[in-house]
Amino acid sequence: EVQLVESGGGLVQPGRSLRLSCAASGFTFDDYAMHWVRQAPGKGLEWVSGISWNSGSIGYADSVKGRFTISRDNAKNSLYLQMNSLRAEDTALYYCAKESAGAPYFDYWGQGTLVTVSS
Amino acid sequence: DIQMTQSPSTLSASVGDRVTITCRASQSISSWLAWYQQKPGKAPKLLIYKASSLESGVPSRFSGSGSGTEFTLTISSLQPDDFATYYCQQYNSYSLTFGGGTKVEIK
Numbered sequence: 457e458v459q460l461v462e463s464g465g466g467l468v469q470p471g472r473s474l475r476l477s478c479a480a481s482g483f484t485f486d487d488y489a490m491h492w493v494r495q496a497p498g499k500g501l502e503w504v505s506g507i508s509w510n511s512g513s514i515g516y517a518d519s520v521k522g523r524f525t526i527s528r529d530n531a532k533n534s535l536y537l538q539m540n541s542l543r544a545e546d547t548a549l550y551y552c553a554k555e556s557a558g559a560p561y562f563d564y565w566g567q568g569t570l571v572t573v574s575s
Numbered sequence: 576d577i578q579m580t581q582s583p584s585t586l587s588a589s590v591g592d593r594v595t596i597t598c599r600a601s602q603s604i605s606s607w608l609a610w611y612q613q614k615p616g617k618a619p620k621l622l623i624y625k626a627s628s629l630e631s632g633v634p635s636r637f638s639g640s641g642s643g644t645e646f647t648l649t650i651s652s653l654q655p656d657d658f659a660t661y662y663c664q665q666y667n668s669y670s671l672t673f674g675g676g677t678k679v680e681i682k
């Protein structure tokens with residue numbers, strides 16, 4: 457059974473940093489690209505970032521480019537999101553999502569970790 | 576970025592109704608479109624990919640159609656478990672984008 461478990465969320469002040477983690481199990485992690493998708497309270501879904509199986513291809517939404525860094529450790533079956541210079545508008549539930557084989561849509565999602573940016 | 580516009584934003588329907596949700600892309604995305612269902616407090620669930628391919632395990636009352644810039648998700652006979660919010664997502668360009676969502680409510 458595929459499982460994606462996010463952690464690392466919490467309350468953080470504007471301008472500070474936070475690192476999210478996603479622990480994956482139930483599939484061959486290094487065969488798949490992985491992504492972060494976020495959802496602000498009461499709002500829709502927003503793609504944040506994605507990383508290929510070997511970290512050779514990485515993409516970011518314009519809203520986080522230059523502030524967020526995605527990475528993965530295939531030996532640990534883990535995905536990460538380093539979030540710097542956080543803003544109030546980054547407040548959201550952050551989902552880790554597995555890319556389907558060969559195309560960037562998402563066949564499995566974690567339950568999310570909540571990031572609240574507030575003073 | 577490619578903008579995805581869903582309509583309506585809210586839809587009121589009854590059990591047994593045929594329901595259609597529309598998603599329009601700001602430029603052609605061929606058939607690179609997925610549909611998701613999200614229930615309150617839960618993660619999204621993949622329903623349809625490549626515009627019309629049904630994900631394994633998804634009931635056959637769900638169907639997708641369209642290509643280019645206009646797409647539809649149809650629920651042939653709405654069931655109590657289908658009251659949820661539905662999102663489309665384009666994957667034609669790597670700046671992936673979602674529609675704003677359509678909430679299907681009980682009439």
